Amino acid sequence: MPTSAPETSLPRRTRRKETRPGELIEAALNLFIEKGFAATKSEEVAQRAGVSKGTLFLYFATKEDLFKAVVRENISSLFPSWNEEMESFAGSCSDMLAYAMTSWWERVGQTKAGGIAKLVISEAQNFPDIAAFYQQEVITPGTLLLKKILQRGVDRHEFRDLDLDQAVFTLVAPMIFLMLWKNSMGACASSAGEVMNPAQFIALQVDVLLNGLKVKA
Amino acid sequence: MPTSAPETSLPRRTRRKETRPGELIEAALNLFIEKGFAATKSEEVAQRAGVSKGTLFLYFATKEDLFKAVVRENISSLFPSWNEEMESFAGSCSDMLAYAMTSWWERVGQTKAGGIAKLVISEAQNFPDIAAFYQQEVITPGTLLLKKILQRGVDRHEFRDLDLDQAVFTLVAPMIFLMLWKNSMGACASSAGEVMNPAQFIALQVDVLLNGLKVKA
Amino acid sequence: MPTSAPETSLPRRTRRKETRPGELIEAALNLFIEKGFAATKSEEVAQRAGVSKGTLFLYFATKEDLFKAVVRENISSLFPSWNEEMESFAGSCSDMLAYAMTSWWERVGQTKAGGIAKLVISEAQNFPDIAAFYQQEVITPGTLLLKKILQRGVDRHEFRDLDLDQAVFTLVAPMIFLMLWKNSMGACASSAGEVMNPAQFIALQVDVLLNGLKVKA
Amino acid sequence: MPTSAPETSLPRRTRRKETRPGELIEAALNLFIEKGFAATKSEEVAQRAGVSKGTLFLYFATKEDLFKAVVRENISSLFPSWNEEMESFAGSCSDMLAYAMTSWWERVGQTKAGGIAKLVISEAQNFPDIAAFYQQEVITPGTLLLKKILQRGVDRHEFRDLDLDQAVFTLVAPMIFLMLWKNSMGACASSAGEVMNPAQFIALQVDVLLNGLKVKA
DNA sequence: TATGAATGAGTCTTCATTCAT
DNA sequence: TATGAATGAAGACTCATTCAT
DSSP states (O other): OOTTOOTTSOOSOOOOTTTHHHHHHHHHHHHHHHHOTTTSOHHHHHHHHTSOHHHHHHHOSSHHHHHHHHHHHHTGGGHHHHHHHHHTOOSOHHHHHHHHHHHIIIIIITSGGGGHHHHHHHHTTTOHHHHHHHIIIIIHHHHHHHHHHHHHHHHTTSBOOOOHHHHHHHHHHHHHHHHHHHHTGGGSTTSOSOOOOHHHHHHHHHHHHHHHHBOOO | OOTTSOSSSOOSSOOOTTTHHHHHHHHHHHHHHHHOTTTOOHHHHHHHHTSOHHHHHHHOSSHHHHHHHHHHHHOOOOHHHHHHHHHTOOSOHHHHHHHHHHHIIIIIITSTHHHHHHHHHHHTTTOHHHHHHHIIIIIHHHHHHHHHHHHHHHHTTSBOOOOHHHHHHHHHHHHHHHHHHHHTGGGSTTSOSOOOOHHHHHHHHHHHHHHHHBOOO | OOTTOOTTSOOSOOOOTTTHHHHHHHHHHHHHHHHOTTTSOHHHHHHHTTSOHHHHHHHOSSHHHHHHHHHHHHTGGGHHHHHHHHHTOOSOHHHHHHHHHHHIIIIIITSGGGHHHHHHHHHTTTOHHHHHHHIIIIIHHHHHHHHHHHHHHHHTTSBOOOOHHHHHHHHHHHHHHHHHHHHTGGGSTTSOSOOOOHHHHHHHHHHHHHHHHBOOO | OOTTSOSSSOOSSOOOTTTHHHHHHHHHHHHHHHHOTTTOOHHHHHHHHTSOHHHHHHHOSSHHHHHHHHHHHHOOOOHHHHHHHHHTOOSOHHHHHHHHHHHIIIIIITSTHHHHHHHHHHHTTTOHHHHHHHIIIIIHHHHHHHHHHHHHHHHTTSBOOOOHHHHHHHHHHHHHHHHHHHHTGGGSTTSOSOOOOHHHHHHHHHHHHHHHHBOOO
């Protein structure tokens, strides 16, 4: 019971309205990815963010709302700049596509946000709201973005004239697979040795896909 | 307890002792796939198997044990017959690959077993030994099988000489993606209209991939 | 830590499916009347009934359901026999009415069930379901019963030919008032001395009302 | 903090210090009547009074204190003027009684004060001192007033010579019933169609009661 | 005085698991 | 073996109250 408690000890109550939501979202992202949405207790999120349970609900009315905020903050927010980048892209469509895939990995896949896909896939059936939200907020705009790249390639006679609604999956599948691997099977020490090398993985996927998509000379 | 019951005739009240666990596993499989592990209530499992809750715990000490049994039991190896088929395949490697992908969907993806993949991916972190088991029983032999097909193509100068350890993912990714979609997002009514057509999906994927893998004339 | 624990000590777990609901309803009635619906904790109800919290929810899905059961058990159930009694009543309508009022008090008002009226009045706004249920289950049939008595009197030219929909309130008001008094203000020691005497109260009310309702000679 | 502000002109930022408690009480009254004590959130009260939650607790240490203040403040005595009126009443006792009942409804029942009765009845057990206060400030003088009317009728041989301590309830019961109905069950949309018409209600009650109280010709 | 962010005890409800029969 | 009534730990969310500013 030291009376000489250091003055630097943080006061139990700190007012930081501006920074709280961000801290909570950060904590939630980590926990959700570690343990899944359902298995993460709201009190834990609060604790990890250094606040009390009540404070969490001060900023997010429900756990689902918190999840939505996590998605919005970590993924949705990327699309505007991404769309812009793509629209002003000067190079060939092959380069564009390769660039898109690489950015996807660098900005999402390899970050913690890359774990969100697994989260959503795991919980979609039990939380239809979340599934709908993700569909609307991520899948739809993401698909659109990729389709535009393909369309550009078709318009310029770089890519074959395929059914683009299906063809996008050609790009989506490997990325989802990679993110899933990193956050699920790959995270288990079991698959010893066979550690996936993302850069290599993407390189080969892009190589094959471009080769498969391109118009033959 | 009539001792006079003739031993030759099937007793009316069939002796289920041996079949009980199987029935429970069957019921659990369906429910786990439908709703995931956490959201499946043990009472429901018992009910669907036609026994009482207490009986369930007579055979499986915990819900986790049940889960492990379910997955283990249902990762039956299709590989022996599949390997055989592939070894005796007479046609071109392109046909072979297309056939493999289609069979994969028909024999696994579109059946309940297709749901196992999602289950394992979702719960891998919580059940590392399940993950290891799946790796060993499914992923490793499956990958090997596909690699053999690719190798055959390379050997016959039908396919490009790629790093096959990576190239298999080219085939795996779309199939995993399709199975996941079917058992997760796709099961949610939200993705209105955009219902995925598996046959079409596979057709296009195979088209692009073959085109991308093949040696240019 | 006496190893000689008496054999008569009740086992912690007793199975009494038949009697449980009744015990829970009894406990709930007492608690609801003592402290109101909202202020009564479900755990308390369980405790007073000698079971665990979980057991309560085994029999009643929600606290509201429990309340409904309390009402059904203690009030609704009285109407059938009451109706019958009234239909086979032989005496004059004045006697009938006096009898009805007295029975009302004896069978409901002065029992614990008499506290339900106050309960419902207090909580109606916050639990519209309960209000609707009470209306349907108690007020409507009760009003009907009384109206029939009045109608009989009018038909026999014993009672004046009044608007019976309004005239019933003439009977309802004093009884509600009495029950409320007993369970609210009257329960507070404050109104010292002025203890209400129900029998006298009813006698005078009936006297005045009959006098007021009867056809003048 | 301009010291030059002329003392004669009303300062723009009115000094509310003195009026604050009143505003809070006003807001609380409305909410307590609307939703009851337990269901009224202190934040709502503050909001409706236009102050922050903290301020509320600056004036009232607890929600219970606020409740007491609300009830005390709103049991203003109408009795002096009422008594006067009655004492100078010139007409018959029947008219006097009818007038008293109607005034009661118009001046109390149909106003917010009519809701106080329900509040007190609902919370009497939790706030015994409120109950005592109400008894002393409202019930006792009110009863006295009514008794005087009846006494006048008895003295003039207009009314029967009944036990007036009991007979007053004859007048009180319907009014309490009406006020309660208005503020409880009647406020629930459930009692479809059967909307109570206060004027009609009072008219019939008075009719029957007078008829019942009057000396037969 | 006034604010409103922060707290945490409290409440209903769920469900894996136990155990008396 | 089989049953299903009983248990109680947990978990999302609420809200009166506090306190740093």
